[in-house]
Amino acid sequence: xxxxxxxxxxxxxxxxxxxxxxxxxxxxxxxxxxxxxxxxxxxxxxxxxxxxxxxxxxxxxxxxxxxxxxxxxxxxxxxxxxxxxxxxxxxxxxxxxxxxxxxxxxxxxxxxxxxxxxxxxxxxxxxxxxxxxxxxxxxxxxxxxxxxxxxxxxxxxxxxxxxxxxxxxxxxxxxxxxxxxxxxxxxxxxxxxxxxxxxxxxxxxxxxxxxxxxxxxxxxxxxxxxxxxxxxxxxxxxxxxxxxxxxxxxxxxxxxxxxxxxxxxxxxxxxxxxxxxxxxxxxxxxxxxxxxxxxxxxxxxxxxxxx
Amino acid sequence: xxxxxxxxxxxxxxxxxxxxxxxxxxxxxxxxxxxxxxxxxxxxxxxxxxxxxxxxxxxxxxxxxxxxxxxxxxxxxxxxxxxxxxxxxxxxxxxxxxxxxxxxxxxxxxxxxxxxxxxxxxxxxxxxxxxxxxxxxxxxxxxxxxxxxxxxxxxxxxxxxxxxxxx
Numbered sequence: 292x293x294x295x296x297x298x299x300x301x302x303x304x305x306x307x308x309x310x311x312x313x314x315x316x317x318x319x320x321x322x323x324x325x326x327x328x329x330x331x332x333x334x335x336x337x338x339x340x341x342x343x344x345x346x347x348x349x350x351x352x353x354x355x356x357x358x359x360x361x362x363x364x365x366x367x368x369x370x371x372x373x374x375x376x377x378x379x380x381x382x383x384x385x386x387x388x389x390x391x392x393x394x395x396x397x398x399x400x401x402x403x404x405x406x407x408x409x410x411x412x413x414x415x416x417x418x419x420x421x422x423x424x425x426x427x428x429x430x431x432x433x434x435x436x437x438x439x440x441x442x443x444x445x446x447x448x449x450x451x452x453x454x455x456x457x458x459x460x461x462x463x464x465x466x467x468x469x470x471x472x473x474x475x476x477x478x479x480x481x482x483x484x485x486x487x488x489x490x491x492x493x494x495x496x497x498x499x500x501x502x503x504x505x506x507x508x509x510x511x512x513x514x515x516x517x518x519x520x521x522x523x524x525x526x527x528x529x530x531x532x533x534x535x536x537x538x539x540x541x542x543x544x545x546x547x548x549x550x551x552x553x554x555x556x557x558x559x560x561x562x563x564x565x566x567x568x569x570x571x572x573x574x575x576x577x578x579x580x581x582x583x584x585x586x587x588x589x590x591x592x593x594x595x596x597x598x
Numbered sequence: 599x600x601x602x603x604x605x606x607x608x609x610x611x612x613x614x615x616x617x618x619x620x621x622x623x624x625x626x627x628x629x630x631x632x633x634x635x636x637x638x639x640x641x642x643x644x645x646x647x648x649x650x651x652x653x654x655x656x657x658x659x660x661x662x663x664x665x666x667x668x669x670x671x672x673x674x675x676x677x678x679x680x681x682x683x684x685x686x687x688x689x690x691x692x693x694x695x696x697x698x699x700x701x702x703x704x705x706x707x708x709x710x711x712x713x714x715x716x717x718x719x720x721x722x723x724x725x726x727x728x729x730x731x732x733x734x735x736x737x738x739x740x741x742x743x744x745x746x747x748x749x750x751x752x753x754x755x756x757x758x759x760x761x762x763x764x765x
Contacts, residue, residue, distance in 0.1 A: 316602075316612075323611035352623030356736055358604045363619035367608070370615075504607040504673075504681035567678035573611045577674040580602060580612040581667065586617040588663040 292516045296436060305373055309590035315583030323576035330372035335559070338517035340532065343374040344562060345524065346508045347405065347418050348468065348498030350433045351390065355380035358503030359441055361390030368400045372562065375524055376416040377405035384423045401520050407447060413456025414447035414466075418474070419525045430456060434463045443528045445496050448473055449487040450480045461491055470497030470537025471511035475565070481538045489546065489589040494528045495545035497535035497563075506567060510537060513559050515549055536563035599635065599664055600624035608675050628736050631656070634728035638720050644710060659696035686738055700725075737745055 320374045335342040346390040351364050359367060361378055368376045370427045378387035384406050391402035405523035408415045408426040415433055417424055419442035424433055434444040443465035445455055450473075457464070488495065497510035515532040516523040527533065534545040541563065543550045553559040604614050604620025635655050639648055646654075668691075673684055700721055708715035 320614055320617065323605070323613045324615075326611060327609065327613040327615070354735070358608065358623055359616070359619050360623055361618070363623070366615060366619075397693045402659045472679070472682055476682050494729075499607075503604055504684050506608070506678050509678065565679050567610065571612055576613075577606065577670075578612040580606070581612075581674065582672065584599060584602070584663075585667050588660065588667060591657065591660060591663070 300545050308514055309587060312583045312586030312590060315579045315586065317583075319576045319578075319583055320578030321577065322572050326570055326572035326576065327370070329370045330562075332372040332374070333558065333562070334554075335448050337556055337559075338515065338549060340527075341519050342553075342559065343401075343507065343514045343516055343519060343524065344372060344388075344400075345377075345512045345514050346373055346498055346499050346501075346510070347377040347403070347445060347466075347512060348379050348407070348416050348500045349376050349377055349507060350407075350500070350502050351380065351386040352384040353380070353389070354383055355386055356502055361386040361569070362393035364481055364501075364507065365390050365397070365399045367507045368394075371506060373400055373508045373511065374519070375401035375403065375521075377403040377416070379405035379407040379416055379418070381407050382423065384420065390575040401519070401521055401524065403524065403534075403556075405412055411456070413449075413453050416445040416447045416466075417442050418445060418528075419443055419521060430460050431463070434460055438463075439586075441525070442591040443494075443525055444465065445498075445533070446487065446491065446493070447498075448482045448484065448500065449491075454487060457487070457491075464491050464493040466494040466496040466533070467491045468493045468498050468510075472509050473506050474501055474538060475509075478539045485538070488591075494531040494533045496528075496533065497537055510535070511563060513545075513553065513563075515546075534559060536560055537579040541565070599663060603666060604673060604674070605671060606670055607684065608707060610674075610678060619631045628656070630728045630731040630735075631659075631724075633731060634724045637727055641723065642707075642710070642712065642716075646710075655703075658699055658702035661695040661702065665695040668685075683756060693699060 295356045296591045303502055313580050349364055352358055353361060353483055359377050364376060364378060365438040378390045380386045384404050387402065387404040389402060390478050394400055394402045400564045404420055406417045406420060408417065410426050411429055415430065417437040420440040424436045426433065428436065433471060444463065445466035446468060448468055449457060469484055474484065497512045498509050499505065499509045501507045507522045514527045516527045531546055532549060533550050534543060536543055543554060601617040601621030601624065602612055604623065605616035608616055632652060636650055639651050644651055655708050669684065669688065672687060690764065703721050704717055712720060722727060
């Protein structure tokens with residue numbers, strides 16, 4: 292009997308590796324899904340207000356270079372222990388409408404209609420608007436239009452590069468991002484957005500600006516509301532009733548009296564924790580999944596070579 | 599695989615809810631490739647059925663898949679607060695799979711009997727269509743400069759004119 296040809300041996304090995312790869316991947320997804328537990332979400336009342344955890348700067352994958360669909364963002368917000376999010380597509384509000392529609396149907400978090408107006412040299416976040424604001428307008432008119440629609444205007448990641456754009460409207464901003472994941476990557480930027488916040492005298496805002504990598508709500512805003520509704524959130528931002536933990540030292544920013552109450556309580560600082568521990572199951576899921584993929588790709592190469 | 603990448607970068611694990619959502623979010627990538635290859639396949643007037651030709655064509659994505667395996671390894675090692683660090687790495691290393699997949703396409707088209715010039719044109723046409731479609735969808739509204747957005751319109755017009763000339 293003739294020994295199997297090299298080609299035959301290739302095919303055999305590839306098929307075996309492929310099957311093993313699929314099983315590894317299935318195991319990785321099973322383990323990963325089992326260890327995927329939501330962050331604890333508590334109903335907190337402090338100083339006579341209900342405290343909501345919110346993320347006002349998020350991007351979805353529909354036309355806005357994010358990685359999750361609008362409904363995926365709403366589901367993930369629930370997993371990340373958030374009570375509210377604003378979906379802020381670039382120059383459009385359609386994905387926010389889809390996200391709100393979905394969240395209302397599943398009894399999910401409050402989804403506010405938002406938009407990011409990313410012009411040079413400033414990026415403005417509009418939250419609580421009804422229709423798309425034209426980003427070609429001068430910044431002063433952008434903000435006037437946001438206010439006309441009943442929304443709030445937030446300065447997005449206002450590092451020094453963006454200061455010039457915001458100069459004419461410092462007194463019109465309702466909020467300014469004081470915690471942004473960018474500052475964990477580049478701590479040198481944090482003093483810049485801190486300096487901007489001092490000058491703007493607006494509500495302190497923490498936002499994840501999520502596009503995919505990282506966690507939704509990694510930077511979050513604690514909003515002290517009278518009513519746990521979209522309107523209640525906007526009213527609280529206008530009244531600057533927010534607390535944010537940000538910067539390398541996770542310093543508290545916002546209303547001094549509310550900071551005092553929050554620090555005495557301690558739960559908000561705990562909820563703002565940016566330490567996302569990797570469990571044994573998570574690590575196992577990573578190893579199995581990456582191993583499975585490597586085997587599948589190797590199998591694919593051999594398969595086509597044999598073809 | 600793109601969905602798994604989304605899940606790993608967004609949660610540090612392979613979890614079904616994020617994999618499904620990420621897969622849906624990035625379904626436009628193979629769809630844009632398929633649309634572009636459909637045009638190239640028509641230009642090539644190949645005797646192969648489209649299904650078979652497309653299957654062989656997608657095999658030239660292997661450099662991208664290895665590159666993504668590498669990115670998954672890096673993502674798994676990064677703590678959540680540094681997950682954004684993967685983006686500069688993506689931009690810096692992407693030229694490698696781009697070049698390798700061009701080489702793989704070149705070999706495939708040459709093996710199918712295309713001349714050097716024709717193979718080069720096929721690759722250029724495929725990339726122009728696929729990348730324009732993908733960028734227009736993914737970044738079209740997001741990019742900052744309106745002039746840059748207009749570049750896509752111009753690219754679309756040039757492709758339309760070229761397609762009219764070819765067909």
